[in-house]
Amino acid sequence: MSRVLIVVDMQNDFVDGALGTKEAGAIVKRVVKKISGYDGIVIFTRDTHDEAYLKTQEGRNLPVVHCIEGTFGWELKEDIKKLAENNNCKVFDKNTFGSKELAEYLQELSKVEAIEEIELVGLCTDICVISNALTIKAFLPEVRIKVDATCCAGVTPESHNNALEAMKVCQIDIQ
DSSP: OEEEEEEEOOBHHHHTSTTOOHHHHHHHHHHHHHHHTOOSEEEEEEEOBOTTGGGSHHHHHSOOOOOBTTSTTTSBOHHHHHHHHHTTOEEEEESSSSOHHHHHHHHHHHHHSOEEEEEEEEEOIIIIIHHHHHHHHHHOTTSEEEEEEEEEEOSSHHHHHHHHHHHHHTTOEEO
């Protein structure tokens, strides 16, 4: 049986760039430590937009240009990026909050070797972490899914806590 760690959107724009917060900055070292000591498969996601971002539904609702593919803001934080590259980890670029491609990949992976648990960490708890956790739960309803709250940050501390409570109700374990 395998274990999988999903590192969600630990990108420059979400940590200290266009949409950065002090809470996001505070989790970086914990996320690096978790990745470094993880006994299992580590997969990353990157929020990915193009120059037409402001014309999308998301862009109209959140009119802050961020994570434009190929820019510094789109890149994973440097220490996290090095871990991903050095360990030849899979990275999913996604233009939506939750990644259907990631969930399909995990579903296929589980056919090769049973997945014991999937853990999520990253940004933002209340947008992309919750979206990916629920998407994965829909594809793999019998796999234990958990979120390490100490390695996540939301848009605000309140929305972070609200997302954690919502995930609990959906049978996602909050650590």
